[in-house]
Amino acid sequence: MTLSLQELSDRFEIQDLLVTYSDAIDRRDWDALDDVFTADAVIDYTATGGIRGTLDEIKAFLERGLGWFSSFQHLTGHAKVTLDGDRATGRAICHNPMTLPGADGAPHTLFIGLWYVDAYVRTADGWRIASRVEERSYVHHAPPGFPTD
Numbered sequence: 001m002t003l004s005l006q007e008l009s010d011r012f013e014i015q016d017l018l019v020t021y022s023d024a025i026d027r028r029d030w031d032a033l034d035d036v037f038t039a040d041a042v043i044d045y046t047a048t049g050g051i052r053g054t055l056d057e058i059k060a061f062l063e064r065g066l067g068w069f070s071s072f073q074h075l076t077g078h079a080k081v082t083l084d085g086d087r088a089t090g091r092a093i094c095h096n097p098m099t100l101p102g103a104d105g106a107p108h109t110l111f112i113g114l115w116y117v118d119a120y121v122r123t124a125d126g127w128r129i130a131s132r133v134e135e136r137s138y139v140h141h142a143p144p145g146f147p148t149d
Contacts, residue, residue: 007083013127014081014120018092021129022074028066030059038121038128047136048112049146070107072098076116086122091115102143110146113137 003011017036024032037043037055044052051061066072079092094114102108119131139146 010083010088010122010127011081014088014090015079017120017127017129018076018079018116022076022094025062025066025074026072028063030063033059035125036129037132038123038130041129042131044131044133047134048114048139050134069098069100072096081120088120088127090118090120092118100143108141108143110142111138111140113139 020032021036024030024036033055039055041055042052043055043058045058045061046052050065051057053061073096075095077093077095079090081088081090092115094116096112096114097109098112099107099109114137115135117133117135118129120127121130
């Protein structure tokens with residue numbers, strides 16, 4: 001399959017959007033998510049114990065929910081992207097180690113594997129995520145009480 005220069009550019013821009021998302025989350029820069037999602041985006045983190053909500057609701061949730069963790073990384077891997085003019089869909093893999101204090105105070109690291117299932121839209125400011133749904137693959141080394149099903 002031969003891609004046009006526009007299709008190549010679109011794919012690179014969407015890949016960069018995924019990197020920008022991970023960077024914003026890992027730096028706890030919630031306002032940077034304004035450059036990732038559309039203002040009316042619907043984001044669903046329920047598969048990993050989170051909420052489904054608007055961008056503003058998700059930013060508040062992330063600030064509260066990720067405050068328990070001393071560190072985390074979102075490693076976004078390959079992404080299957082299907083372009084359709086000014087819209088696109090995608091499914092990207094994410095490996096997410098997260099560290100929090102254990103019951104004894106020592107660091108406890110758990111690992112979450114998931115996919116981001118996204119709908120993208122080209123805006124005047126570039127590609128943005130219009131909807132995101134997490135699909136969970138696995139949770140490894142979860143502390144007691146952490147949702148694992």
